[in-house]
Amino acid sequence: MSTDDTVLRLDGISKSFGGLRVLQDIDLHLERQEIVGLIGPNGAGKSTLFNIITSIYQPSRGEAYLEGKRITGLPPHKICHLGVARTFQLIRTFLSMTALQSVMVSATFGHVRRDKGARERAAEALEMVGLADKSNTVAAQMTLSDRRLLEVAMALASMPVVTLLDEPMAGLNPSETRKILDLIKKVRDERKISILWVEHKMDAVFDICDRVAVLDYGVKIADGKPEEIAKDKKVIEAYFGEPLA
8 A cells, every 4th residue: 555545654653661671662553444453472572562642651762643744743632633543452531520421521522513513523433333322321321331432432523533442342241342353344435434442352463454464572573464374373372372283
């Protein structure tokens, strides 16, 4: 694809905390409407990379670009305004607010759009994730599954160009997992959003991702089509400790 199709680009991202190296020279790109899985063993640096993209952490070295614009060092709220949304491994919703109120916050402070008001964008996002009938339910009274869907709705209402999903299926049963998978594909197809997705459920990643990148001890060891990654000896060794015969 041409550079015009690249919405997110990471060039040589490294991060250390004191003497602890967490990420080393990570190059990664995300194309328009692409779903890229980001996998790796626990402690590989996946969530740290998300935190760098959203400017919660600053990289020790390297640059991040959104649609060709350098975003390294910008405040997190400006990166959100430019079109990057995310969910969190540990759900972060406004527990004392209703679902509609929570999503309206994201609609108000997200990517600048003037075609619709915050309430309308919030209502559309709740409809898309299947929570329209729970718009007046307080988040604290919702199930884990519904709160994960609510967090996705909050991301969608910010009208992102790129959405970062951090283990959105954690703690869900098989039917709830299927619902999230269907939603991820729906979001990509209907909203034309690019998705970078951290996930430990490998079958789900290989099922719907266009491409998969693999981190191990802060180093990217593989990046390719799911069928290529599934047979990669370095990836198998990272997960199982030794290459399969």
